[in-house]
Amino acid sequence: MARSFRPSDMRPDPRRDVSDEIAFHLEMRTREYLDKGLSNDDARRAAIASFGDVAAVESECRDERGQSVQERARRDWRRGLAMDLSFALRTLRKNVGFTVAATLTLGLGIGITATVFTIVHGVLLRPLPYADAERLEMVWMTALQQQGQLPLSAPNYIDIRDETRTLQSLGAFRSSPSTLGDGAEPEHLAGVAATRAMFDALGVHAIVGRVFTAEEAVTGAPPVAVLSYSLWQRHYGGDRSVVGRQITLGGKRVTVIGVMPQGFAFPRGAELPSGLQIPARTELWTPLIFDSSALGSRGTLNLAAVGRRRAGIGETSVKQELGAMAARLATRYPNSNTGLGLTVISLKDQAAEPVRRELLILMSAVVFVLLIACANVANLLLARTAQRARELAVRAALGAGAGRIARQLVTENIVLALGGAALGVVLAIFGARALLALVPGSLPRADDVAIDRTVLAVTIATAAMVGIVFGLVTALHARRASVAETLRGSTRSTGGTSRATGRRLLVAAEIALSVMLLIGAGLLGSSFVRLERVHPGFDPAHSVAADVLLPIGPRFNPARDGPTWSRFFTELMGRLSAAPGVQAAGAVSSLPLSGAFESGGFAIEGRPRPPVGQGLGAQYSVIAGDYFGAMGIRLLAGRAFDIRDQGDSASVPVVIVSQAFATKHFPGENALGKRLQSGFDFTSSTREIVGIVGDVHQLALGEAALPMMYVPETQMPYPFLTIVVRASGDALGAVPGERAALKALDPTIALDKVRRIDDLVADSLARQRFNLLLLAVFAASALALALVGLYGVIALSVAQRRREIGVRLALGAQARDVLRLVLLEGARVSAVGIFAGLAGALAVSRLIRALLFDVSSTDVMVYGVAAVVVAAVAMVATFAPARRATKVAPMDALRLE
């Protein structure tokens, strides 16, 4: 060990070293020969001859020495590092209080940053869990008048698939829920019907058996199904012999032909537009069969499509090709395709786009918290460096160079930061898990969130960076203090005014950041309150919903099966409304706020037909029983559906519209009695408006209630309905009766997804609640940290100014004056911070605008409250040290010196 302290520059010049040594040898040898009686010259020659090639030996020695010096430097560096480390650990152990405070602060800061980063990384950055996922693209239709992505129709999909040169393996899929009938109780399965190309595009293969072939996707082929790994484990205990076995799906015998790999659940609902009704995780795949009716309806947009870009083809080329294709389709099929475009979006963006902004805002918020935590620790460090000024000066005086001292400090701080990082990673592991449990189900790619090597690397890199910056900052400060002055022994060795200013600026920055976070939380909170106040258009209390899925036979055929479905639902509604504790029972095809919606075109009888592609459209729902009564939707005019609207040929086709529909299409007129030619009916018909009901927020509380049409199920049979029951007491109290009624009617049909309408409304705000919760937690932590920082700076300043305060008090200053002096100091720091924070918030306010509902991103109230709150708590934080300052005994303070 002692060796490494030997100053390296005292070692002689290796060049001279070698030649001197050899010269000495030759001289001694010459003398030996002289003693033997040789002459001067002969002796010299003999010495050289016995030595060998002098120049060669010299150069060999020098090479050896050069390498030796390099190795020694490396060795010294390593030993120095070991020494620095052990010294750092000793120093940190000696100051347990400081170490614990700093590690905890850093650990919390790094921990929550890593937690949020884990989620951001999983959702936005990680490659999707499919082969070569960067090349996967979703294909959508776009409409001139409508925002967003529209599905494809089967004929359009087939045309695109056959004509594209930029995409390979373009697969189509749509939701196809099913009921598994083999168990004791029928069970709903999250199923999807897909073409073979979907698997090819994703590059996945079955781990047992195989996926279906194109031959199995034709009408009349023996039905087959592929299971997900989790379904396979859950129902068949991972038994490989399940392949080849027949199971009962929706009343049909279906042969299982394969099991997909663990974790494969494509498509996952949260990554796709909610209107497609794709389940959160798909667990059953069946072949998507295009029958003659599907091939004939170019206007039925119900397919999603995923494809793989060919190698070397960019997204722009695909967009261009599809754009041209859309134009061709529009000329070829003006009736269905006028005004429709085609577009692609990478699967990764498809998943990330809806949440990108929210996640980035949360990420920035958490980085703010980390910055504040760092500022606090930096303040602690600066204060401690000031206390250690003497130690450092002694080491400098003993010959340690500035570089050596800086290295020691950096090592110390990296050790500290890595301790924080270790704590942070542990926190992140638990934090990410806890956060995922809190995350609403609508978060895309929640399954892809994991603490992987990238997350660890980023966490550790962050920690190392924090450590290096801290170390260098403290080293710079330490160097600025002159060695001689410090050693001369002034006990007020607490740093000059510049250092105090630095600490105050750090605290002001902390306050500014917390003001910004507080404003962000305030804006989200205020829009959340407004969202909760939005009346959904129905009365959620006491109502409960549950899905019922009737078997649809070999294929969806309402003309043939419709009467059966209608009979079933009519009978079920009758039994339900008679059940004890039930006030009203109804059913609907698209339950509001569940993500489901259906749109259809229509024309108003007696008005000129609009040009192709510019027809009228509105959302519609098929309803049964007393749906309006069960949901608590108000009937404003006319009547609800009743016995008159049975599906027999005698009944007049009818429709009920919403208030918004009536106002939009019949302004200043009575909509009742008007007739609509519906384009969405399975049997196009002209329907008479018999009633007007209140508006309902179908998609989200934050979105306007759109015009809506309701059609009786008896006239437009539909096999998938959500039953809504209004109970007289607790909503869930009606469920057993509901189950019993269903069982009595048909024991093979399951009641799925039972949920209170209350919860449905609450869940529709889950994401907003989640964002608000996180931002509020971050803002609160930020504020707490900033106040601790402020307290620390003021307390230190009071401690340093004891003497000055003592003198003031001795000279007759009142406690009140001292109090004001200290409070003013705190107020100055917080005022700077608050104003900077307000300005900062204004500057970035536009970023949060998209997340707000009914609140301006520059809402004066929110900004004002945030400023006042921070000012008030800052005052409280300053008050304790200020009180202490007034307690300074003048004589004690003077005697201190």
Place this chain on the structure above:
Amino acid sequence: MAGSDLFTGTLELLVLKAVSWGPRHGYAIGRWIRDTTDDVLTVHEGVLYPALYRLERRELLSEEWRQTETGRDAKFYALTAAGRAQLRAEAKRWERHSRAVNRALAALNG
């Protein structure tokens, strides 16, 4: 590995032995080797120096410039703790080795 062939290995072992009683300079080490081995091993005295530098690099020797008894400046080499351990190990190895070779040669003769 440097010094693994017979000659260099032997030379390094002898150098370590030469300084095992106390620091010596290069000339004295060379002289001791010449005297104790009756010049058998020495081809050129110069090869001693690279060997010294190698041993120093491996931290088996440490070096220091000081004055000789006659008042001359010379570089002295001393055994480090690692060098002493190496000497012990190498000497034992050499003994085993040479015994084995001797036995083998004797057997051949018989």
